[in-house]
Amino acid sequence: MIQYVDMKQEHVSQVSALEQLCFSHPWSENSVAAELDNPLSLWIVALEGDAVVGYVGSQTVLGEADMMNLAVVPLYRRKGVGAALVSCLIQRLKAAEVYSLTLEVRASNDGAKSLYHKLGFEQIGRRPNYYSGPKEDALILRKEWQL
């Protein structure tokens, strides 16, 4: 059974390894570890036993959260882990009186866009050439809720 828990020091190296696997400009292990000491940050990991099979990271300022990253181990994809991570994050943010979650996604990332739209995110903007390696626009998506 997969459990969704706050990221701890013991998860950092696995989260960092998944970052390297999934993104062209991954956060370093030190940057991920620093999130543990950042009072603005909330990172949640999906655990199968001791194995990290996914994670989501966020930072919140003045009641508005930004999603930093979301990734799921390839073998665990299309099993609901990504959606469960985002839903779990939103529940935790609501409990902390945060009222919105904003994120950027590559314009070509159809799988992630589909996941976010299913969860009620709406496009509110576009940043031209936001990403490099390869160069690509970012779509800005946001979801708000009543507290």
Ligand SMILES: CC(C)(COP(=O)(O)OP(=O)(O)OC[C@H]1O[C@@H](n2cnc3c(N)ncnc32)[C@H](O)[C@@H]1OP(=O)(O)O)[C@@H](O)C(=O)NCCC(=O)NCCS
């Ligand atoms: C995007 C990602 C996190 C999705 O994780 P996941 O655990 O596979 O997502 P879920 O199983 O919860 O998917 C929920 C829904 O999202 C949509 N979806 C997810 N991945 C999809 C894909 N590759 N193609 C089409 N739709 C997809 C589907 O509607 C899916 O529901 P369904 O399986 O019942 O059809 C995962 O593919 C990943 O880690 N990708 C690489 C990193 C990345 O792109 N992160 C997002 C950065 S913004």
